Amino acid sequence: MPPAMTVTGPVEAGALGHVLPHEHVFINLLAEYRAEGLLNDATRMAEELALFRQVGGATLIELTPAELTAGAAPDPLGLYRKIPNPTPGPPASRAAATVHELRALSAESGVNIVMGTGHYRDPYLDKNWFDQTSVDEIAEGIVRDLTDGVAGTGVRAGIIGEIGADRWYVSAAEERSFRAAARAHNRTGVPITTHAARWPVGTAQLDILASEGVDPRRVIIGHCDGVNIPEYHRDLARRGAFVQFDLIRGADEWETASRVNLVTGMVRDGLIDHVLLSHDVCTVKQLKTAGGWGYTFIRTQFAELLVEAGLERDEIEHIIVDNPRRALTGG
Numbered sequence: 447m448p449p450a451m452t453v454t455g456p457v458e459a460g461a462l463g464h465v466l467p468h469e470h471v472f473i474n475l476l477a478e479y480r481a482e483g484l485l486n487d488a489t490r491m492a493e494e495l496a497l498f499r500q501v502g503g504a505t506l507i508e509l510t511p512a513e514l515t516a517g518a519a520p521d522p523l524g525l526y527r528k529i530p531n532p533t534p535g536p537p538a539s540r541a542a543a544t545v546h547e548l549r550a551l552s553a554e555s556g557v558n559i560v561m562g563t564g565h566y567r568d569p570y571l572d573k574n575w576f577d578q579t580s581v582d583e584i585a586e587g588i589v590r591d592l593t594d595g596v597a598g599t600g601v602r603a604g605i606i607g608e609i610g611a612d613r614w615y616v617s618a619a620e621e622r623s624f625r626a627a628a629r630a631h632n633r634t635g636v637p638i639t640t641h642a643a644r645w646p647v648g649t650a651q652l653d654i655l656a657s658e659g660v661d662p663r664r665v666i667i668g669h670c671d672g673v674n675i676p677e678y679h680r681d682l683a684r685r686g687a688f689v690q691f692d693l694i695r696g697a698d699e700w701e702t703a704s705r706v707n708l709v710t711g712m713v714r715d716g717l718i719d720h721v722l723l724s725h726d727v728c729t730v731k732q733l734k735t736a737g738g739w740g741y742t743f744i745r746t747q748f749a750e751l752l753v754e755a756g757l758e759r760d761e762i763e764h765i766i767v768d769n770p771r772r773a774l775t776g777g
Contacts, residue, residue, distance in 0.1 A: 447777025451592075451604035451636075452505075452558045453549045459777055462558060463504025465770035466741055468608070468639065468668055468692040468724035471495075471551065471559070472544050473510045475728055477570075482729035488547050490735055494727075495555035497734050498741035505558040505770075506741065507724075508548060509608040509639060512563075513570040515540045542597040549601055560774065563591035563603035564630075565623045567610035567641055576619040584626035585633070592634045605774065606630055608668060610641025616650050624651060628658030635664075637773055639690070643669040646678040652687055662686035666722060666773055669693060671705050679712060683720035688773050692724035695732055696743045702751065709765070710755045721765050722773060723748070 447459035471491050475483030485491065498506065545561070552559040565571060565584070576584075591603040606627045611620050627638050638655060642648035648667035655665055663686040670679050671691035679689045689712065694705050712721050723744050727733065734740030739747075749762050771777070 447775040450774045465505040501745045507560045509562040511566040513566040545599045560604040564609045568612040585629035588630035607639030608641045611647045614645035624654045639666040643672045683717040690722040
């Protein structure tokens with residue numbers, strides 16, 4: 447298998463270990479979560495990554511898009527920047543300070559961090575810029591992040607996403623973002639990961655990407671556990687895509703049990719190769735240092751619940767080690 451690109455450089459596929467494929471380390475979601483939506487404390491996030499490492503975690507995919515990085519760099523002045531875009535015009539890449547902090551955190555914690563690139567979803571997208579910018583121009587910016595590095599740092603992104611749709615349809619601006627991501631993928635071979643929450647919009651997302659020539663096996667449809675429609679999940683998997691259950695946070699027993707059922711159902715139907723698991727940590731209250739589970743729940747409690755539900759431990763390792771390794775590297 448080819449190596450994965452992390453913020454500290456290429457890492458051989460066999461060294462990726464347990465991968466969390468949809469997480470955030472620095473993010474500004476204050477526009478939606480006024481009290482909890484800012485992760486910008488590098489010291490605290492270093493502790494969270496260390497806790498993940500202590501339970502056997504090895505790799506984390508950090509998917510904060512450019513539109514959610516204003517104010518997310520560990521810089522108090524960032525709090526006063528306009529949300530979501532600090533200035534009109536082309537959306538900036540991640541702030542250089544954020545990129546350098548991710549690299550420093552990875553080196554300090556021993557956790558591999560794969561950084562995403564691309565554009566988020568409505569209402570965060572700058573509609574005027576998307577209206578005035580061609581798909582190929584948008585794609586060119588994504589390719590630069592993947593091949594040259596982000597924000598002039600020389601640190602390369604290793605995945606495209608998370609790119610998304612806000613509602614049950616893909617808007618015009620979102621479609622342009624998806625087509626740009628597809629063209630960047632076609633030039634680089636880097637996988638694409640999406641935001642498809644609350645509605646089964648992953649089908650439309652996959653249709654757009656496939657129309658641009660993207661192999662569904664290189665696509666991860668995110669937040670599938672936020673759409674409790676097993677037939678939808680199976681359809682995506684049978685088309686070849688990865689079905690990502692990434693809202694696994696241990697918030698309550700009912701929510702956790704429903705996700706155990708979703709995972710075991712996919713395995714029973716012979717679709718284990720298409721399942722990915724993550725937490726999507728994006729608010730303060732979800733951190734382990736704030737009383738949540740942080741990045742540790744899947745590796746510990748959730749894995750044990752899957753065993754109790756009838757999965758073998760090697761099947762769980764297949765889901766949390768082998769599947770994300772294939773998703774990242776295409777091997």
